[in-house]
Amino acid sequence: MDRLINIDRRIIFIFIFLGIAIPLLVDIHLPIKPTPTVRSVYDEIERISVEDADRPVLVSFSYGASTVPEMVPMTRAILRHLFSRGRKVVGICLWPEAVGIAQPIMDELAVEFGMEYGADYAFLGYKPGNQAVVLNLGQSLAGTFPFDAAGTPVGELAVMKGVRNLKDFSFVFDFAAGDSMEFWWIPFGQEKHRFPFAGGCTAVMAPDLYPFLQSKQLVGLLGGLAGAAEYETLIEAPGSATAGMEPQSVSHLIIILFIVLGNGVYFTTRRRGGKA
Amino acid sequence: MSKIASWIAVAGVALHAAAGAQVPVDIVAFDTPNDAGASLTITWPRAETAVVSGYRVYVATAADGPFRLAVESATPGLKSGEPALFGYDDDNKRFHVVHITDYAVGETDEPAPLQDGTLYFVRLGAQTSTGEVLGEVASAVPGGNWFNTAKWNNIVLTIGLSVCILFFISKARRKDLFIRRIAGLEALDEALGRATEMGKSVLFVHGLKGMDQIPTIAAVNILGRVAQRTARFDTDLRVANVDPVVMSVSQEVVKEAYLKEGRPDAYRPDSVFMAATEQFSYAAAVAGMMVRERPAAHVMMGYFYAESLLLAETGSTTGAIQIAGTDAYTQLPFFVTTCDYTLMGEELYAASAYLSKEPKLLGSLKGQDVGKALLIGLLFVGTVVASFGVDFLTHLFAAL
Amino acid sequence: MLFMTRTLPFLFCFAFGMTGFAIYYVPHEWAQSVEREFALWLRLVYAFAYILGLVSLLSLHWSKIRQRQAGWAYSLVVYISFGVMFLFVVYNDGNGPFTSQATTGPYQWMFTSIHVASSATMFSMLAFYISSAAYRTFRARTPEAAILLVSAIIVMLGRVPIGAYISDVIPDTMQWLMSVPNMAAKRGILMGVSLGAIATSLRIIFGIERSYLGGGGD
Numbered sequence: 106m107d108r109l110i111n112i113d114r115r116i117i118f119i120f121i122f123l124g125i126a127i128p129l130l131v132d133i134h135l136p137i138k139p140t141p142t143v144r145s146v147y148d149e150i151e152r153i154s155v156e157d158a159d160r161p162v163l164v165s166f167s168y169g170a171s172t173v174p175e176m177v178p179m180t181r182a183i184l185r186h187l188f189s190r191g192r193k194v195v196g197i198c199l200w201p202e203a204v205g206i207a208q209p210i211m212d213e214l215a216v217e218f219g220m221e222y223g224a225d226y227a228f229l230g231y232k233p234g235n236q237a238v239v240l241n242l243g244q245s246l247a248g249t250f251p252f253d254a255a256g257t258p259v260g261e262l263a264v265m266k267g268v269r270n271l272k273d274f275s276f277v278f279d280f281a282a283g284d285s286m287e288f289w290w291i292p293f294g295q296e297k298h299r300f301p302f303a304g305g306c307t308a309v310m311a312p313d314l315y316p317f318l319q320s321k322q323l324v325g326l327l328g329g330l331a332g333a334a335e336y337e338t339l340i341e342a343p344g345s346a347t348a349g350m351e352p353q354s355v356s357h358l359i360i361i362l363f364i365v366l367g368n369g370v371y372f373t374t375r376r377r378g379g380k381a
Numbered sequence: 382m383s384k385i386a387s388w389i390a391v392a393g394v395a396l397h398a399a400a401g402a403q404v405p406v407d408i409v410a411f412d413t414p415n416d417a418g419a420s421l422t423i424t425w426p427r428a429e430t431a432v433v434s435g436y437r438v439y440v441a442t443a444a445d446g447p448f449r450l451a452v453e454s455a456t457p458g459l460k461s462g463e464p465a466l467f468g469y470d471d472d473n474k475r476f477h478v479v480h481i482t483d484y485a486v487g488e489t490d491e492p493a494p495l496q497d498g499t500l501y502f503v504r505l506g507a508q509t510s511t512g513e514v515l516g517e518v519a520s521a522v523p524g525g526n527w528f529n530t531a532k533w534n535n536i537v538l539t540i541g542l543s544v545c546i547l548f549f550i551s552k553a554r555r556k557d558l559f560i561r562r563i564a565g566l567e568a569l570d571e572a573l574g575r576a577t578e579m580g581k582s583v584l585f586v587h588g589l590k591g592m593d594q595i596p597t598i599a600a601v602n603i604l605g606r607v608a609q610r611t612a613r614f615d616t617d618l619r620v621a622n623v624d625p626v627v628m629s630v631s632q633e634v635v636k637e638a639y640l641k642e643g644r645p646d647a648y649r650p651d652s653v654f655m656a657a658t659e660q661f662s663y664a665a666a667v668a669g670m671m672v673r674e675r676p677a678a679h680v681m682m683g684y685f686y687a688e689s690l691l692l693a694e695t696g697s698t699t700g701a702i703q704i705a706g707t708d709a710y711t712q713l714p715f716f717v718t719t720c721d722y723t724l725m726g727e728e729l730y731a732a733s734a735y736l737s738k739e740p741k742l743l744g745s746l747k748g749q750d751v752g753k754a755l756l757i758g759l760l761f762v763g764t765v766v767a768s769f770g771v772d773f774l775t776h777l778f779a780a781l
Numbered sequence: 782m783l784f785m786t787r788t789l790p791f792l793f794c795f796a797f798g799m800t801g802f803a804i805y806y807v808p809h810e811w812a813q814s815v816e817r818e819f820a821l822w823l824r825l826v827y828a829f830a831y832i833l834g835l836v837s838l839l840s841l842h843w844s845k846i847r848q849r850q851a852g853w854a855y856s857l858v859v860y861i862s863f864g865v866m867f868l869f870v871v872y873n874d875g876n877g878p879f880t881s882q883a884t885t886g887p888y889q890w891m892f893t894s895i896h897v898a899s900s901a902t903m904f905s906m907l908a909f910y911i912s913s914a915a916y917r918t919f920r921a922r923t924p925e926a927a928i929l930l931v932s933a934i935i936v937m938l939g940r941v942p943i944g945a946y947i948s949d950v951i952p953d954t955m956q957w958l959m960s961v962p963n964m965a966a967k968r969g970i971l972m973g974v975s976l977g978a979i980a981t982s983l984r985i986i987f988g989i990e991r992s993y994l995g996g997g998g999d
Binding site: 528658665697713718 | 807911915918976978979982993
């Protein structure tokens with residue numbers, strides 16, 4: 106019993122490893138049911154594609170290398186949806202690492218959907234300043250990002266025509282692995298200028314952002330790999346997030362089984378009068 | 382034949398007049414309130430019947446024109462959609478509102494923005510099946526505003542809370558203020574004592590945010606108190622940093638603490654060091670330190686991200702006593718499950734007052750508590766009245 | 782000297798703090814242009830902080846190498862890694878440093894295959910750590926701990942497809958737990974933290990709190 110109470114954590118690690126590795130090798134498919142917070146993002150993009158199709162969408166990348174497995178699938182899903190609806194997209198980065206991650210994805214998906222750089226989409230690169238960048242964007246986009254990532258003045262990009270500041274975008278979406286949604290975009294952007302705003306974040310951050318959903322400062326939220334998988338289901342384009350759901354399900358089950366085992370051993374030991 | 386034609390013409394005029402009579406087109410124009418300027422707002426009553434297919438707003442710089450198109454809309458907004466400007470009156474649903482910031486000057490030219498201080502003449506045209514019905518001309522002068530009246534509730538609350546906090550700070554100088562026991566901080570002495578007895582070091586970790594952030598300022602305050610105690614007990618202190626500015630401030634704080642305790646000789650500059658500048662490099666470096674050097678106590682105070690669990694779980698395997706404090710809501714569960722004591726949310730900010738018992742810090746804490754009591758009372762009353770359909774408190778505190 | 786190290790920073794802090802406070806309530810173009818300038822200056826400070834961080838990191842590791850302190854070989858790895866990445870950034874896949882960053886080439890390969898891979902690996906360790914932490918600490922010792930335990934199980938199941946596969950009640954309960962108790966707790970903590978932040982900010986603006994200057998009492 107003592108050994109079960111103080112089980113070597115490496116045994117738990119092995120089970121978790123197998124729980125993630127085996128489902129990746131075996132072909133199992135569990136049905137994915139989108140949650141209301143994810144569906145809201147989908148519905149909003151569908152709505153603006155009909156009601157506000159002339160104005161571009163701003164996409165902000167605020168994540169780094171460590172959160173690529175969680176954030177890249179939702180980046181692909183959202184961009185895929187936007188491009189498939191013919192939406193013009195402008196991308197910016199508020200984290201320096203995001204440039205090397207997001208730009209190739211935008212370019213790759215743009216080619217897939219026949220989007221032309223400059224006319225249908227643009228990538229403006231990274232600017233330091235965190236919330237100061239959002240503040241400046243609310244006043245003047247050209248003043249904050251005078252050139253795109255390739256050095257072209259933004260005034261020369263057709264996709265930027267008529268865009269003076271944040272209010273001229275039909276929708277703003279932030280991919281956040283840190284503070285960007287709660288401490289930059291919402292207080293310095295959405296609260297001041299009241300544009301439709303939604304975001305995707307790592308799973309651990311999602312509970313932090315629920316109050317903003319209820320106050321309607323966030324239209325919707327994609328939380329972690331599960332949120333990305335739900336979105337892939339909605340756009341009917343399963344990708345790495347959907348493939349990751351089976352390993353995630355099995356690993357959650359393993360953790361639950363260990364918790365139940367731990368509690369079983371604890372209560373058994375307590376009943377016998379031992380120390381748990 | 383001519384008689385029939387004339388009857389048709391009269392009927393046409395009568396129909397047109399009848400259509401116009403049903404379409405309210407007389408506007409009220411004024412400078413848009415609570416803005417930076419260069420904007421006018423016009424309102425007019427909503428048409429009761431569906432005779433209008435769209436509206437056009439024309440602007441001129443002279444009363445007799447020429448009027449140029451400024452806004453065209455099939456479905457202009459309602460006053461009820463802008464409570465910041467018009468409040469929550471039920472009547473607002475019966476009025477349209479449009480904001481004008483520029484108007485066309487030519488077919489192909491860019492629209493000209495409105496200029497502050499210039500008198501503009503505005504006219505509304507309603508598109509009906511029988512043609513456009515034009516209303517009377519109204520005029521207004523756009524200009525910037527010096528106070529956002531929609532934020533009056535915010536400024537009253539802010540000033541009220543600030544006065545409350547400053548009042549208690551000044552009162553604390555004359556009177557002792559009670560502060561409840563915070564278990565994690567009571568245990569700090571125990572942790573430092575344990576480290577001293579075992580002849581091992583104390584590891585202090587500030588979290589990942591910069592010196593301009595409140596949690597880091599709170600953490601540095603706590604570091605000062607911890608450093609004073611380690612100087613007093615002659616315990617080795619190790620402070621791992623991720624930010625160079627925080628490192629410089631921490632070095633000064635620790636040096637000052639050792640000076641205060643009369644132990645300047647005991648201070649070692651390399652006790653406060655940069656572990657790494659990246660989140661997971663930092664986590665790996667500190668975790669490695671925990672396993673190799675085996676400090677007896679880990680004090681983790683500040684704002685943490687994903688590295689919190691890596692640090693706390695690694696620390697728990699070494700058998701060290703762990704005291705954590707963070708206002709990062711999502712990291713609290715990880716600290717609670719892996720640390721011996723956890724300071725949650727504002728307990729981190731209270732820690733400095735608790736440890737130093739400085740009157741101004743205690744007074745500030747008291748002021749916060751009064752503010753919190755007020756908020757709790759308002760929440761309770763607001764919930765009750767809103768449950769009965771009375772919205773005035775909800776509207777009073779709405780962020781507009 | 783005391784004026785430069787103590788009084789002048791207080792004056793700056795007070796002036797900028799009060800200006801920032803006032804700007805929030807003043808919509809006039811004058812106030813907005815001040816806000817614009819402040820935000821631009823803040824961005825410059827952030828940009829310079831990167832240089833400061835780099836210099837600090839390199840000098841720390843240089844002193845470790847020079848003094849042959851324990852683990853100095855790892856400091857050498859830092860220098861070599863920095864040098865190699867820097868060289869390939871300047872090379873820029875043959876385009877040189879004065880054109881925009883290439884999205885292909887050795888630098889992009891190293892970024893994706895080394896930096897992204899190692900960073901993601903470190904982050905992934907959390908999966909193992911949470912499982913061992915959960916086994917060790919999720920014990921129903923008290924009624925509150927039991928409620929926490931049951932909630933954790935429901936949320937863990939509800940967040941993945943297997944929960945909906947078992948029963949539709951699980952994701953619905955998970956959604957309720959996230960939207961009601963979780964949000965209530967988050968809001969409570971947020972309000973307390975915000976009040977604490979207001980109090981700390983007031984103390985900083987009025988010069989009562991001076992720890993950010995380094996050293997000195999409160």
